Amino acid sequence: MSQLIFGPVPSRRFGKSLGIDLSPEKKQCNFDCLYCELAAAKAIDTIHNPPAVNEVIEELESALQEHPDIDVITITANGEPTLYPFLDELVDRIEKIKNGYETLILTNASTIGDTKIQRTLAKLDTVKLSLDCVTEKCFKKLDRPTDNVKLSDIIEGIRQFRKNYKGKMILEILMVHSLNDTQEEIERFNKILPTLGADRIDIGTVDRPPAYPIEPLSYKELHKIAQQFDANLPIHIASRHRAKEACTRYSDEEILSTLAKRPLTKEDIETLFDKKTMERFNELLRQKKIDIKKRGEITFYGTAFSKQKKKNISPSPLTKETF
Numbered sequence: 001m002s003q004l005i006f007g008p009v010p011s012r013r014f015g016k017s018l019g020i021d022l023s024p025e026k027k028q029c030n031f032d033c034l035y036c037e038l039a040a041a042k043a044i045d046t047i048h049n050p051p052a053v054n055e056v057i058e059e060l061e062s063a064l065q066e067h068p069d070i071d072v073i074t075i076t077a078n079g080e081p082t083l084y085p086f087l088d089e090l091v092d093r094i095e096k097i098k099n100g101y102e103t104l105i106l107t108n109a110s111t112i113g114d115t116k117i118q119r120t121l122a123k124l125d126t127v128k129l130s131l132d133c134v135t136e137k138c139f140k141k142l143d144r145p146t147d148n149v150k151l152s153d154i155i156e157g158i159r160q161f162r163k164n165y166k167g168k169m170i171l172e173i174l175m176v177h178s179l180n181d182t183q184e185e186i187e188r189f190n191k192i193l194p195t196l197g198a199d200r201i202d203i204g205t206v207d208r209p210p211a212y213p214i215e216p217l218s219y220k221e222l223h224k225i226a227q228q229f230d231a232n233l234p235i236h237i238a239s240r241h242r243a244k245e246a247c248t249r250y251s252d253e254e255i256l257s258t259l260a261k262r263p264l265t266k267e268d269i270e271t272l273f274d275k276k277t278m279e280r281f282n283e284l285l286r287q288k289k290i291d292i293k294k295r296g297e298i299t300f301y302g303t304a305f306s307k308q309k310k311k312n313i314s315p316s317p318l319t320k321e322t323f
C-alpha cells in the first residue's frame with residue numbers, strides 16, 4: 001500500500017474504510033490540539049509539498065481494485081485535509097471513480113467559513129467536523145489554532161454549510177478534563193448546537209497517547225457529560241475508553257430513568273451495567289418496557305415512556321486517529 005492510501009480499516013459504526021492521506025510526509029495542520037495523536041507541531045496555514053491529484057487518484061484506483069469490498073473512501077491527512085490546495089479537483093475526480101462507494105472527509109472545521117470549501121465539501125456523502133469548544137478561551141487553549149482561524153467563523157460557517165448541504169453532517173467533540181467539560185462550556189454548547197442541525201454529535205475523549213499531557217475522561221464521566229447536553233440533540237458517545245470497572249449495579253427504576261434521559265447503544269449498556277443489572281435490563285426488554293431503535297447500523301435502547309423525539313442518527317465515521 002502506498003503512503004497516500006491506507007487501510008482498509010474496519011469500523012464498528014462505519015464499515016470498511018480506505019483512507020487518503022493528503023499530508024503523508026509529516027503533520028501539517030492549522031491546529032496544534034493538546035490531544036492530537038500525532039506529535040506536537042507548530043500550527044501552519046498551508047500544506048507544503050502537496051501530492052499531485054493524478055498521483056492520489058492513480059493510487060486510489062489501484063487500492064480500490066485490490067480492496068473492492070470497502071464501504072467508504074475517507075479523505076483525511078496527517079493534519080488538516082482542507083488545507084490541501086487541490087481539494088476541489090480531487091473531490092471531483094473521486095466522484096468520477098467512486099463507483100457506489102460512500103465518500104467522507106474528516107476535518108477540524110477550521111476552513112468551513114470559506115464558501116469555496118463549503119461548495120467542495122457539499123459534494124461528499126458525509127462531512128465530519130470537529131467542534132471541541134464554543135468559547136474563544138477554550139478553543140485557543142485546547143485546539144491552539146493559528147491566528148488566522150476564528151471560532152466565530154467556524155460556527156457561522158457550519159450553520160451556512162448545513163443550509164445547503166444534503167448529506168450527513170456529523171460534529172465531533174473531544175472532551176478533555178477541565179477544558180471543555182466545564183459548566184460554562186456545556187451551557188454554551190447547549191445554546192449553539194441546536195442551531196447547527198447536525199445529523200449526529202459524537203462525544204469522545206482521548207484514546208491514545210496525546211501530544212501534550214492532558215487528562216481523558218472516563219467512560220462514566222463521558223456518559224454524565226452526555227446527560228448534561230440538551231436532550232433533543234443527537235448525541236452519541238464515541239469512545240474506545242470503556243473500562244470494565246465502569247460497571248455499576250442499577251435498580252429497575254434507575255435503568256428506566258437512565259434510558260429515558262438518553263437512549264444508549266448495546267456497547268454503552270454493557271459498559272455501564274454489571275451482570276445483575278444486565279439480567280434486569282433483559283427482563284425489562286422482555287416486558288417491553290424498553291424500546292429498541294435502529295439508527296443506521298447502530299441499535300439504541302430507550303424507554304417506552306420517553307416522549308422525546310430524536311433526530312435520525314446515522315453511522316459514525318472513522319477519524320484518522322482511530323485507524
Ligand code: SF4
Binds near residue numbers: 038079
Ligand atoms: S487533532 Fe487533528 S486538528 Fe488537532 S492538531 Fe491533530 S491533526 Fe490537527
